[in-house]
Amino acid sequence: MNPFFGSVFWLAVTLGVLVTFHEFGHYWVARRCGVKVLRFSIGFGNAIWKHIGRDGTEYQIAAIPLGGYVKMLDAREGEVDLALRDQEFTTQPIWKRIAIVAAGPGFNIIFTVVAFWLMFVLGRADYAPVVTAAPQSMAAEAGIQPGDRLLTVGGEPVTSWSGSIDAIANALLSRTPLAITVSDRNGAQRSLVLPLNRLPAGEDIGHYMGKLGLQLAPPPAIVDSVSPSDPASLAGLRAGDKILSVDGIAVKDSSDLGKQIGIAAAKSPQLTLEVERHGKPMPFSMTARMESPDGGAPRWVIGVTQVAPEAATQHYGPLKALIESFNLTWQRTTDTFSMVGKMLTGQASTKNMIGVIGIAQAANMSAQAGLDRFLEFLGLVSLSLAIINLLPIPILDGGHLLYYLIELIKGSPVSERTMIAGQYVGIALLFTLMGLAFYNDIHRIILPS
Template sequence: MTSFFGSVFWLLVTLGVLVTFHEFGHYWVARRCGVKVLRFSVGFGKAVWKRIGRDGCEYQIAAIPLGGYVKMLDAREGVVPPQLQAQEFTAQPVWKRILIVLAGPGFNLIFTVAALWLMFMLGRPDAAPIVTAKPQSMAAVAGVQPGDRILSIDGRAVATWSDSLDAVANALLDRTPLPLTVRDPDGTQRQLLLPLDRLPPDQPIDRYLTTLGLELAPPRPVAATVLAGKPAALAGMQGGDRILSIDGKPVPDYEAVGKLVRQDAAVSPKLAIVVERNGRTIPLEVVARYESLQGQPAEWVIGISAPPLEAATLRYGPLRALHEALAGTWRNVTQTFGMIGKMLTGEASTKNLSSVIGIAQTANDMAHMGLAWFLQFLAMVSLSLAVLNLLPIPVLDGGHLLYYLIELVKGSPLSEQAMAIGQYIGLVLLFSLMGLVFYNDIHRLLLS
């Protein structure tokens, strides 16, 4: 329940910030173009708060927070007094109307750059791209070995696990062979090729990732801390000891420690554990306990904790951060339009789309990971809103933009009947898209 309310809260924060910025773009440019703005609304439906500004504009927050709008003086919606004719929207030259329509998505792109710039300067804490591959997976067959550090993907250097995962996820949509440069723990660099062209078409990205089998490597098998009074401490284990074997079975990583303790202790709680300390091999006899720790379900434990993963903070100075923010925004814009194109042609699955349910869950997760992560999340959602609104679908900004471009070509506005038909088509397309993304999220929730 706490997760539910957290998701709702951070969804409202996300939509409140991004919708306000989007609508402010329309408002600000409309005012600069001499158009009278009657209402600036964050949300739809009945107003829960409103006031009239000195400029006569009504500012309000409405009850349904899934969007917003800017209502301008428009002759199509009622009689316009003669003294206000010059401030009426449809009386403006077509180039001004185009600027007003483009301002919303444009301000979303500005917000994206600003949020990424601030994120890069604050520094986004992350893990180093030290990976492993599931046995028999595509990554394992391609040559990825436990402890490999990814240096570059398709020629672009990567410094963190998240950037590596993003680059791989985007490449999975193309399903073309992906070159990797990795360095093993001994310092030897190798060139690998992931044969993504062998993946079947029209699959969700999470299924592709499962088939690929590329994962963040678990921590080393080291007892970072040994809890006083617990079995490991009583047997003489010390913090920093490297666990070599449990009951004669080798321990390649910390994940194997827990697995072997649970497996062997279920047969006999008395475990023969060999550790390495200061270059010496030390055998220990540890008697595991079946107990619950910190409210978790009871299991066999010996009272040690894992070492942290190698950290890799992504941080730049102001100028480099601005360059990276601009480059990242452009890269994500092209990738988003590319993904839309692939969905239209059937090369990418529409199961990758998410609704406000998915956005709410991700917003809650990112907020708990820290300000830098939440800023990156806001940037990506803002960019998605910009791209979505630029699609040539009537009722969206892109649909209005299409009308005005047609007007530029033919020299006169479209008829009201043509625009009305376009609005109906747009509503059908929009509600179909909304139904699809809600279905995707509900389906994911039922399967999780």
């Protein structure tokens, strides 16, 4: 699918699922608390589909798919029939109003736990933290060698590439030196320090990652399988053979093999590969041929697939997956609050905020990466929606909860004048944040890191 249309499609899926779940939380708890729901809307603006349910609730899908709402019977919005007075929102005990408002973010958190649980049950594909460093990068200067395995980051053990990156990302935001422990290909351990304090202030996490230059190391050029009747098979190559050189030019790793074949075959399709088999070097001659794999650009091939990077798939039974899901939800929650705190104190740049364009791009990339990654993405966005909605900003759920807290303390509701003023402040804050996030998205497109 085209990246643009893919991003639009998966953004619609993401918002459709998460907004529906969020609003269903408000709806379900309101109904359980005896409050009449007049409308359940996914999206804003004019309805493109609507249905009146047996309960009298109007269910609709609106034209602007950037949110949704549940409209309840509310005396502040018009006269209420005396027969329905007990179903009106503002006359409910304060604990019911708090429960109804908190239910939206609460259901988003439940969704996050379920999404992470399903991801772990299906298997979360990942790689072992075997790394290399880009030339002249901060990681290279710190002493990272090709094939090093990360053992600890900031004193905490790591067992996967994504887990390592998560730990490093938190340190990048603070730009503080980060202690790591690695082991080389022979198992010898070393303690290193990534001097993150040398990073320039005011940049986003993507820019910092580029400066750090820590990368997943490609595996050695070891043959995983050979295609029958292809040049490598006819020449006698077998699974397990390690390709050392092409026409006398050393092959550094699996990512380098295709490059060296292309360079050599452009001069002459007749190739000589030196291969290590059972510890002994052996020469093999073959004739490369030009192909267009998967409909892509034509290139020189010899008909081998190579060993993939070392896997570190997290695949658990239902109970263990639930425990890991709660752990990951808690970790992501603390990470999010940590990032918000660092942005408020100026430790981290507001350039790390992303808007609807960034979310759309991330939705498309995660969907292309597989169901496990898309479930993780949905869980993360759902958790972010919960946290954002709980911020004490008027017009958000957190703002309403703040009003109810004040009501509990002072013994009477916040005045209508105060609530109206708060709405204006909330709208201004919300549009400021949305504008900043949108600006960041455009800046990343025009000036990528």
